[in-house]
Amino acid sequence: MPTNLQDILDQIHEQVTARSDHGEVATYIPELARVDPKQFGLAVALPDGRLLSVGDAEVPFSIQSISKVFTLAIALGRVGNQLWKRVGREPSGHAFNSILQLEHEKGIPRNPFINAGAIVVTDVILASSSPKEALAGLLTFIRTAADDPNIYINEAVARSEKETGHRNLALAHFMRGFGNLTHEPELTLGTYFHQCAVEMSCRQLAMAGRFLVNARGMPHLISPSRIRRINALMMTCGHYDGSGDFAFRVGLPAKSGVGGGILVIVPGKASIAVWSPGLTPLGNSRLGTEAVHLLAQRTQWSVFG
Amino acid sequence: MPTNLQDILDQIHEQVTARSDHGEVATYIPELARVDPKQFGLAVALPDGRLLSVGDAEVPFSIQSISKVFTLAIALGRVGNQLWKRVGREPSGHAFNSILQLEHEKGIPRNPFINAGAIVVTDVILASSSPKEALAGLLTFIRTAADDPNIYINEAVARSEKETGHRNLALAHFMRGFGNLTHEPELTLGTYFHQCAVEMSCRQLAMAGRFLVNARGMPHLISPSRIRRINALMMTCGHYDGSGDFAFRVGLPAKSGVGGGILVIVPGKASIAVWSPGLTPLGNSRLGTEAVHLLAQRTQWSVFG
Amino acid sequence: MPTNLQDILDQIHEQVTARSDHGEVATYIPELARVDPKQFGLAVALPDGRLLSVGDAEVPFSIQSISKVFTLAIALGRVGNQLWKRVGREPSGHAFNSILQLEHEKGIPRNPFINAGAIVVTDVILASSSPKEALAGLLTFIRTAADDPNIYINEAVARSEKETGHRNLALAHFMRGFGNLTHEPELTLGTYFHQCAVEMSCRQLAMAGRFLVNARGMPHLISPSRIRRINALMMTCGHYDGSGDFAFRVGLPAKSGVGGGILVIVPGKASIAVWSPGLTPLGNSRLGTEAVHLLAQRTQWSVFG
Amino acid sequence: MPTNLQDILDQIHEQVTARSDHGEVATYIPELARVDPKQFGLAVALPDGRLLSVGDAEVPFSIQSISKVFTLAIALGRVGNQLWKRVGREPSGHAFNSILQLEHEKGIPRNPFINAGAIVVTDVILASSSPKEALAGLLTFIRTAADDPNIYINEAVARSEKETGHRNLALAHFMRGFGNLTHEPELTLGTYFHQCAVEMSCRQLAMAGRFLVNARGMPHLISPSRIRRINALMMTCGHYDGSGDFAFRVGLPAKSGVGGGILVIVPGKASIAVWSPGLTPLGNSRLGTEAVHLLAQRTQWSVFG
Incomplete structure (x- = not known):
């Protein structure tokens, strides 16, 4: 240093x-x-x-996609390497919200940091938690890591994303069509939009x-x-x-x-x-x-x- | 250690x-x-x-594509950051010999380690050297780095690649069609096949x-x-x-x-x-x-x- | 003959x-x-x-996609050549439910007979009709053409499609993200699934x-x-x-x-x-x-x- | 009429x-x-x-790609439906010189009228004729159909195409890499460039x-x-x-x-x-x-x- x-x-x-x-x-x-x-x-x-x-x-x-780092850590804590059956570990070569690769690779997103992959990670967390519990767990994880209790979700941003999140809904329904989403898209995405709306x-x-x-x-x-x-x-x-x-x-x-x-x-x-x-x-x-x-x-x- | x-x-x-x-x-x-x-x-x-x-x-x-590391170092020594006008720095999301990305991105390969990108790197070196000089320069660079004069090109392997290198010829002609190859494909590829045939x-x-x-x-x-x-x-x-x-x-x-x-x-x-x-x-x-x-x-x- | x-x-x-x-x-x-x-x-x-x-x-x-011929005729009757601002007239080169082309061509489906295009056609009809009216109009058109009043929609099939229509929901949300769907995907698809469930x-x-x-x-x-x-x-x-x-x-x-x-x-x-x-x-x-x-x-x- | x-x-x-x-x-x-x-x-x-x-x-x-109609008729006369093992019959959904589809479909062009497909058709004709014979046969066919002996190939155009035909060379080498071209690309393309240079x-x-x-x-x-x-x-x-x-x-x-x-x-x-x-x-x-x-x-x- x-x-x-x-x-x-x-x-x-x-x-x-x-x-x-x-x-x-x-x-x-x-x-x-x-x-x-x-x-x-x-x-x-x-x-x-x-x-x-x-x-x-x-x-x-609004931390937005930076939240994907925290949810990835949490999901790995829950299911370990089982996660990699549902999401890959390769760079995508496409935009953050592209759907192209998903069709060729049958609904398995290329990595957990493009939107499709992060939605699967959230879906994995929801297997053992309700949306409320999942978001509370995420805040607890972040607050503990930051040693700071004053970290919150901005509800207005979460709602704003929900209203305009057509592309993410498309990704979620697409993966559900391939069997790679276990919850209703609205449920998983509701949680996902809230995790993106964490403010720090x-x-x-x-x-x-x-x-x-x-x-x-x-x-x-x-x-x-x-x-x-x-x-x-x-x-x-x-x-x-x-x-x-x-x-x-x-x-x-x-x-x-x-x-x-x-x-x-x-x-x-x-x-x-x-x-x-x-x-x-x-x-x-x-x-x-x-x-x-x-x-x-x-x-x-x-x-x- | x-x-x-x-x-x-x-x-x-x-x-x-x-x-x-x-x-x-x-x-x-x-x-x-x-x-x-x-x-x-x-x-x-x-x-x-x-x-x-x-x-x-x-x-x-046969070191094959590992040679791309050495030619990249040499090309950067020759033209510096000018190189990045002709080749990108992003993972491709496709196979080593894929031509898909080249069409969408107008003949600019995604990075210097996929075949198309490495062919451009070799083409850059040929701007200031004949094929013989380029290969001699490559061997000198490798021998100096290895502190070992006994490193050679296997001519039989180089010839073998030439006879079966249709995909690489396709990549080279494709890039030449976009103006991103300054020499005849046969010349650049002749050099490229030889660099791949270095044995160590x-x-x-x-x-x-x-x-x-x-x-x-x-x-x-x-x-x-x-x-x-x-x-x-x-x-x-x-x-x-x-x-x-x-x-x-x-x-x-x-x-x-x-x-x-x-x-x-x-x-x-x-x-x-x-x-x-x-x-x-x-x-x-x-x-x-x-x-x-x-x-x-x-x-x-x-x-x- | x-x-x-x-x-x-x-x-x-x-x-x-x-x-x-x-x-x-x-x-x-x-x-x-x-x-x-x-x-x-x-x-x-x-x-x-x-x-x-x-x-x-x-x-x-179940006539399924054959219904797209009838809705196309109805939509052209409503908006004429305006329709072609929202859907193309070219073969797609992809499967009936592919989403690949939509991303490259910004939410404009290639033609009215692939699913994405047919969903847009239905969306166009819904601009001047409620779902009920649209389906009644479709049945009237078909019955008149067939000179036969005994043509109906199979509700069980329509419901069955709705439950498994993730791919179509993905297409619809995707196009809505590009602004090429004027109604909520659920509304347009609800109508679309019913038109596909016409039996003849x-x-x-x-x-x-x-x-x-x-x-x-x-x-x-x-x-x-x-x-x-x-x-x-x-x-x-x-x-x-x-x-x-x-x-x-x-x-x-x-x-x-x-x-x-x-x-x-x-x-x-x-x-x-x-x-x-x-x-x-x-x-x-x-x-x-x-x-x-x-x-x-x-x-x-x-x-x- | x-x-x-x-x-x-x-x-x-x-x-x-x-x-x-x-x-x-x-x-x-x-x-x-x-x-x-x-x-x-x-x-x-x-x-x-x-x-x-x-x-x-x-x-x-210069009739250019219209020549593909005549060579298709000749190739079908030579090998009949065997032709369809090497070329498809579907619209491509891509530009006339696109290489994208070829990679996904392993070197089989979508139809005989895109460049890649027409090159295969010419390659088929060359299985039973030298380039000279193939071009003579093409002119004979066209002259007979037109009932007019004064139809020729413009050599300057043929040469001009050869000098700038990088994309077609890429297509040909690409298909040869997949085993779907039986002659050297230069030979098949030399014939192809001449057929395109017929003037009428x-x-x-x-x-x-x-x-x-x-x-x-x-x-x-x-x-x-x-x-x-x-x-x-x-x-x-x-x-x-x-x-x-x-x-x-x-x-x-x-x-x-x-x-x-x-x-x-x-x-x-x-x-x-x-x-x-x-x-x-x-x-x-x-x-x-x-x-x-x-x-x-x-x-x-x-x-x-």
Whole structure:
């Protein structure tokens, strides 16, 4: 860990917020379309207990697809490797909400981080929990990881997703047609839309991500081998069809969400959360990616040498 | 580095060679179809200069697609980031020789490790070298990295590929139709088939791979940032449509070839070469993958924590 | 018209029912799975008012996708060429229930005879009618064309489809996500499942098909130019991904349904209905196709010379 | 046949040539790119021996893909239904030069009128002829059908295609990789490029098309059942991915070429040739299609009633 990490964060903040090409906010979920695209926050949690941050790091945002990391951990805790009978572990080569691959591969989504795969993961959790219990379990998991009880679901966002979630309903019905969804699409998706509507600040998300760092001084909620596997999936599939580029430029496992947040893990060293609501055409935070790129460069944090 | 690494290698050798499900040798290249599928070799090069090995680690085999790692390093040395105008950095979601993606994405291959992408990389090198010079440069690069002058191209294998390389000719002509191949397909492919026909033993390949480890005591042929980027591409794209699974199970950047070899990099720690000619349906060495999986487990070598 | 048409029908009946390769009944709709696959009926309506038939020509069967011909005629009557803004006129090159093309072509189905296209056609009719009115209008149209008031919807079949219609729900939600469905998927599909559950005998269907023959002595419910266009669509798209083969072998416009029925039009000369519940893998009646092939051969009925 | 057919042709000529949206000439074959897009010709051959024409009906143009109709007739004469083991009979749902379908369907082209399928047809003819003999046989067939010895191959166009035919080479190598091409791609394509470079005027083409009309007073070069089948393929596949639309609008079997020509058959009644070099994005003559549409409307020529 660099001794001047706060300086680096300050520099990145200044550099990134000076840019005007912050991209556009996701518009397909009405509640998200209202967010001010100029916001930017960054927080880093370290094994020594320190939490460094800069910018709008206390502003809660919708974690959206970052929730898939937490539900994956929970589902693996419930059914272990049985999960991989219903979802694959390969990058998809398609957009986050594409249905193309599902038809060719008979309803088995390519990985747990594209929408179809995450819907199956939620469906797996619902095998042993009601929707209410599942969401309560998710909040408990996140709050424990973050060591912070003040993390909630934004009901307005959840409702907003439900009203516009035709594509996700299509994916769910399609998989149900192939027998790869055990509950009614409305039930599984109701839960899924709520998990996506969890709100956290960068500080909270960086804290919650510590369970994937595998370092002394960080919470150990799952086994080291499972940590490694989730990190591997984040590396190969965490940014949809921009995963290869993120691995190439940043070199760290990470998961993005269309709310503009990214959770980045530096194995053994740090948990990073960045947030800026403007997105690239692939659905990843534009300035968030840029900030993490600079941070990785200046700290020499990379898993690749 | 575990102190008992040789013991671990011996155990893995015993365990893996006892298995009968070694998969089938690639048959589409006649010369490769004759190789005895029961062979198995493993070698590990360490920063302290030691080279540990087990099994058929001195037997030369056809490195095939592993050559793509070396040509990528050479092409980046020639044209730098200009390369990325002609080839992408994303996993493909398709087989190593698929042409589907090329049509949708107008002749730009998804990454430099699928066949189409590697053919473009070779075409880039040919912009400043004749085929003879290009191949001589490749051998010089590999021999320098391996610190071993006895590395050669097997002409019979190169000819054998040429006679059966219809799919690669299709890819090359297809890209030329889109303007993404500057030389005649026969010229670029003639060079490509020869680079694939380089033969190395596990010992030689482990030695040659050291330039990607980024450790003191290892040769530094390219910059650390370039090392990290090549490793990133190996992680996300090194095993074709099995890359996600390899990252999940092994957690290390690696490149496989249909000759049954795999080059695996442990950033900062080791360069590993494994070889067993029997393949999975996706074209990766079955026992080789298994051996590396066991080695990563027992050494706790993983980039993911 | 051959003078010995009844003889031809009798020969075909004998020849076809002697075969044991009648194919398998559709199983994805439970109510249809119970039908005896050995049934076979054939009826021909002629401009002189005669109705010739053979076999089980009085047994009602589920017309399923043949209903798409009638709803297309009704929708064109309502909105005319505006329809073609929401659905194309090209063969799809994919299965009847494929979703692949919809993603590439932004929710516009390729033609009105694949499921997605037929769902849009029903959605168009619902713009000016409630589901009840739409179904009443469909029955009125069919009864008028057939000159027979005893044509009904089988509610058990409609319910059966609803319970297993996940794929159709996926298609509908997918198109709604693209803005190409104006009603709630449940509403449009509820109507669609009922239209598919109309039951008719071969005699009734051959009578109903007369409105597409464009001959003196046949009912004129739509304009000759519209007749020609619907026949053209039946020729190029009436048998899903087997349309080219049917055109090649039989040479007549036709529409098949998974209930095992086929409506075949001989422009200016006859309306033919055939029924045998066993299907080919593409979802078309196996013996029905064979019978029509023989009939076209022996009567020299072909639009192609 | 309308008594005032010449009047109709004159009106269509006036109406169509007044339009300025004639589309753009094919540019990928340099020799074709030089053609003046404002030319327009139309000719109709009737069973009574009359040949009516209008506009540039005596100007020779490159028939390009229209040649596929003649080679198909020749190949069927050589191997009969054996042909269908190597090529299908279904519309492709893709562009004329797409390679997508070939990968999914293992090197079997969907129909004989897309490029891949036509290359297979030529390959079939080469099984019993040298390229020279095959081309001589093709010219003999066409000259006999047209009753005109003055029909030749334009060598400059053939060479021009060869130099830019990368996509066709890709298709050929691809199929050879699947074992569905028995000769070297260069040999088969050399023949194919020459067959495409046959030049004919509208008058000559309308005369040559008579062998598909199946009428007394027209040449009978192939059996009526084969005529019907070729016409069926022209109807479902003759305009690439615009075949459905042409069937819908015109209602007649036809084959287009990128030289701007279209051969249209009115079974039992007429053979029509139209030419205007400007193309739609799908590669079919824009004004040619329009002219045939008007002609079919005014003559009531349609196979669909």
